[in-house]
Amino acid sequence: MTASGASLSRFIGPDGLAVAALPDFARDAAELVRLYRAMLLTRAFDEKAVALQRTGRLGTFAVSLGQEAVSVGVAAGMRAEDVFLPSFREQGGQLWRGVTPLELFLYWGGDERGSDFKGPRQDFPICIPVGSHPPHAVGVAMAFKLRREPRVAVCVLGDGATSKGDFAEAINMAGVWNAPAVFVVNNNRWAISVPLARQTAARSLAQKAVAAGIPGEQVDGNDVVAVRATVERAVERARGGGGPSLVEALTYRLGDHTTADDASRYRDDAEVSPHWAEEPVLRLRRHLTATGAWDRAREEQAIAAAAAAVNADADRYLATPAQPRETIFDFTYAAMPADLDAQRRAALGGA
Numbered sequence: 001m002t003a004s005g006a007s008l009s010r011f012i013g014p015d016g017l018a019v020a021a022l023p024d025f026a027r028d029a030a031e032l033v034r035l036y037r038a039m040l041l042t043r044a045f046d047e048k049a050v051a052l053q054r055t056g057r058l059g060t061f062a063v064s065l066g067q068e069a070v071s072v073g074v075a076a077g078m079r080a081e082d083v084f085l086p087s088f089r090e091q092g093g094q095l096w097r098g099v100t101p102l103e104l105f106l107y108w109g110g111d112e113r114g115s116d117f118k119g120p121r122q123d124f125p126i127c128i129p130v131g132s133h134p135p136h137a138v139g140v141a142m143a144f145k146l147r148r149e150p151r152v153a154v155c156v157l158g159d160g161a162t163s164k165g166d167f168a169e170a171i172n173m174a175g176v177w178n179a180p181a182v183f184v185v186n187n188n189r190w191a192i193s194v195p196l197a198r199q200t201a202a203r204s205l206a207q208k209a210v211a212a213g214i215p216g217e218q219v220d221g222n223d224v225v226a227v228r229a230t231v232e233r234a235v236e237r238a239r240g241g242g243g244p245s246l247v248e249a250l251t252y253r254l255g256d257h258t259t260a261d262d263a264s265r266y267r268d269d270a271e272v273s274p275h276w277a278e279e280p281v282l283r284l285r286r287h288l289t290a291t292g293a294w295d296r297a298r299e300e301q302a303i304a305a306a307a308a309a310v311n312a313d314a315d316r317y318l319a320t321p322a323q324p325r326e327t328i329f330d331f332t333y334a335a336m337p338a339d340l341d342a343q344r345r346a347a348l349g350g351a
Helices: 029-054 068-076 091-096 101-108 134-147 159-163 165-177 208-212 224-239 269-278 280-290 296-319 338-347
Strands: 083-085 153-158 181-187 216-220 245-250
Touching: 029 068, 029 091, 029 101, 029 224, 029 280, 029 296, 068 091, 068 153, 068 181, 068 224, 068 245, 068 280, 083 134, 091 101, 101 296, 134 153, 134 165, 134 181, 153 159, 159 165, 159 181, 165 181, 165 208, 181 224, 208 216, 208 245, 216 224, 224 245, 224 280, 269 280
Parallel strands: 083 153, 153 181, 181 245, 216 245
Antiparallel strands: none
16 A cells, blocks of 8 residues: 555565566566566666766666666557657666667757657657646547547656646546556656655556546556556457556655756755665566576666667767758748748748
């Protein structure tokens, strides 16, 4: 049970031991290793992105340290034909669904070609504005419903986004229209420098589903098995015509909000330190090791492989020629307005 009084879905505890009968996919050691490697890749990508940003070769970046199980678990609970609508901290889920590190580096480096995914072509690009994409998810879900396509829109947002009107409107209309959508709140307890207690008086964010007339539940966001199982169940419910759901994944932001933030200015080590013992990579590694599916040699090989893949794409990113300056004008309007055309010509040195 959580402080909200709601039951919390969890299969693997912080010590790596199973606390409930594992779902079928989690009884397959190879599948658990796949989830673990995905979280290692996510962490390797984050580390490289921060290094690039600190040396002036990447823009402001949002790390997912301590939250890898949310995005990886969400993506693992989807089918390939579903559509993912991420916020700005779901690189783990994007990588799982086939977005490449190169594409993500390009995006965070200010090159919109990074949003032209070669893999999941209909997945949405990274959403930087807080909470503006839940209404988009309803639109996507309704398109599936009107076309009678058995597909689901899955939207991930932060706890701060649940304080926005866009979120309330989205889950309300999703409920009214019985849209095949799943909304996952990555509750990392901080909306930049604002703690959860100063965002809402609600006992849980899952409770916000009540006003929309849709199911809401909480899951241990540091347990990738629980996240995947919960999201998979909600997605299949939506696919079968059961309507939308709200899932609150309880986790913790171990790092800064972004590379433009200094979290030490508003929280101290005593606040953060206990959460390192609960983080998802350590938790699953403990479980795999306890079950004999993992050891130091495999760990070292997996870390090296993740770093090599990320570094190779970082090199490709750094070697990618910049787009011509006129492209900042070229992809917004089918017919360019006269004022922008004038600006474009001026940028190119014309009259």
